[in-house]
Amino acid sequence: MSEKFDLGIIGAGPAGYTAALHARNAGLSVVLFEKDKAGGVCLNRGCIPTKTILHSAELYEEMKNAQNLGFDIENLAVDYEKIAARKDSVVEKLRKGLELSLKNAGVKLVYTEAFPLDEHRINAGDNVYECKKILVATGAKPRELPNLKFDHKFILNSDDVLNLTKLPESILIIGSGAIGTEWARIFAAFDVSVTVVEMAEHLLPSADIEISKRLERIFKSKKIKFYTSTSVTGITGNNVELSNGEIITPDKILVAAGREPLAVNQINGLTYIGDACGNIQLAHFAIKQAIAEVTGIKFYENLVPSVVYGCPEIAWIGRREQDLQEGTYEKSVMLTSALGKSHCDNCTEGIIKILAKDNKIIGAHIISKEASALIQQILTAIQNNISIDKLKEICYAHPTYSEGIFESLFKL
Numbered sequence: 001m002s003e004k005f006d007l008g009i010i011g012a013g014p015a016g017y018t019a020a021l022h023a024r025n026a027g028l029s030v031v032l033f034e035k036d037k038a039g040g041v042c043l044n045r046g047c048i049p050t051k052t053i054l055h056s057a058e059l060y061e062e063m064k065n066a067q068n069l070g071f072d073i074e075n076l077a078v079d080y081e082k083i084a085a086r087k088d089s090v091v092e093k094l095r096k097g098l099e100l101s102l103k104n105a106g107v108k109l110v111y112t113e114a115f116p117l118d119e120h121r122i123n124a125g126d127n128v129y130e131c132k133k134i135l136v137a138t139g140a141k142p143r144e145l146p147n148l149k150f151d152h153k154f155i156l157n158s159d160d161v162l163n164l165t166k167l168p169e170s171i172l173i174i175g176s177g178a179i180g181t182e183w184a185r186i187f188a189a190f191d192v193s194v195t196v197v198e199m200a201e202h203l204l205p206s207a208d209i210e211i212s213k214r215l216e217r218i219f220k221s222k223k224i225k226f227y228t229s230t231s232v233t234g235i236t237g238n239n240v241e242l243s244n245g246e247i248i249t250p251d252k253i254l255v256a257a258g259r260e261p262l263a264v265n266q267i268n269g270l271t272y273i274g275d276a277c278g279n280i281q282l283a284h285f286a287i288k289q290a291i292a293e294v295t296g297i298k299f300y301e302n303l304v305p306s307v308v309y310g311c312p313e314i315a316w317i318g319r320r321e322q323d324l325q326e327g328t329y330e331k332s333v334m335l336t337s338a339l340g341k342s343h344c345d346n347c348t349e350g351i352i353k354i355l356a357k358d359n360k361i362i363g364a365h366i367i368s369k370e371a372s373a374l375i376q377q378i379l380t381a382i383q384n385n386i387s388i389d390k391l392k393e394i395c396y397a398h399p400t401y402s403e404g405i406f407e408s409l410f411k412l
């Protein structure tokens with residue numbers, strides 16, 4: 001006999017569990033299938049574990065330079081096994097919390113691989129579940145490159161790199177998107193010799209050109225070697241040959257060349273959400289899309305903030321300067337070193353760049369401590385059509401990085 005539900009969801013990552021919780025909130029009966037671990041990539045192999053390790057990396061980097069801050073530290077050393085263990089315990093704690101929330105909300109969570117049979121039936125194990133509606137939230141997997149097949153020992157993907165309990169002496173990172181850039185900064189902070197290879201002309205190619213160039217300066221200052229407009233042409237043993245003729249011999253290779261949607265039976269009438277729909281592959285995109293799907297709350301899919309974590313953070317929203325026609329916009333750029341707070345925090349590296357047109361912000365590109373929080377202010381202004389004159393009426397606390405936004409407004 002088959003069980004009946006209002007909503008059946010395949011995949012318990014951010015898209016799936018968010019849809020499940022909001023659907024229960026609206027009084028629907030919900031069954032949620034997960035073949036691996038609740039929380040999906042974000043919680044188990046993505047956002048959370050990476051940022052947990054990054055926190056240790058940032059702390060270590062700061063402590064290495066802590067003499068200027070009044071600390072005398074002897075025998076500062078990294079115990080990466082402990083860092084990896086803390087990452088596991090953070091992930092486990094959050095996963096248990098999520099499972100409890102799903103249980104308390106009355107979501108039926110079934111740990112099995114599931115497949116849609118048609119628009120209203122899901123097959124999981126020996127059972128068939130009848131659902132008025134089905135959401136497919138099966139996520140994505142790391143993209144493999146033809147000449148860089150993952151062997152999970154030397155050639156790693158983003159899952160493998162999180163399983164390391166020992167730091168390599170050197171690593172070659174293929175791709176300088178968010179994942180590649182974050183890991184480059186993590187490894188460099190831990191004194192691993194890092195080389196990044198990027199096919200595009202500049203690092204972090206999806207960012208505003210000025211941000212990319214600034215990141216290249218940051219990489220140089222952190223002794224992260226990088227090659228742009230370059231690709232891997234061949235591997236023999238540990239020798240990696242690049243298109244520029246260089247040969248490097250890293251301990252490990254991390255391929256961070258994007259992610260591709262995980263396919264399930266393609267059936268008409270199913271709704272795909274999150275990474276599975278192959279759109280913007282970010283957890284907050286998945287979450288907003290899930291909420292929009294279940295509650296109808298509007299989601300401006302063209303206004304999704306991008307954040308690259310590390311010290312300092314990088315964040316942006318809206319139009320990039322290289323996509324705008326000269327003379328059609330105004331621009332203000334200010335260095336975060338002009339802000340008192342950046343000196344208090346010993347983190348003066350960065351810029352706040354705002355692009356505007358007709359008294360409205362059309363894009364913002366920030367490298368700064370707390371950039372992830374700053375970008376939300378700009379997003380609120382853009383999405384609500386708030387004019388620059390109106391923003392100038394706001395009182396910004398001092399000393400903060402937000403003051404950088406306030407001051408930038410007067411330069412437009």
Ligand SMILES: Cc1cc2nc3c(=O)[nH]c(=O)nc-3n(C[C@H](O)[C@H](O)[C@H](O)COP(=O)(O)OP(=O)(O)OC[C@H]3O[C@@H](n4cnc5c(N)ncnc54)[C@H](O)[C@@H]3O)c2cc1C
Nearest residue numbers: 011013014015035040041042046114139274275281282283
């Ligand atoms: C290293 C890394 C760092 C990242 N950092 C960030 C970040 O800082 N910020 C950010 O916004 N995004 C980040 N992301 C991206 C983010 O993790 C994804 O966008 C997000 O997890 C997508 O959520 P989702 O629910 O669509 O899919 P997933 O999180 O992939 O969840 C899909 C779930 O479906 C399950 N599943 C698949 N097929 C089936 C099946 N047939 N039956 C049952 N279950 C199934 C999978 O096991 C998985 O648990 C990062 C990704 C990586 C890899």
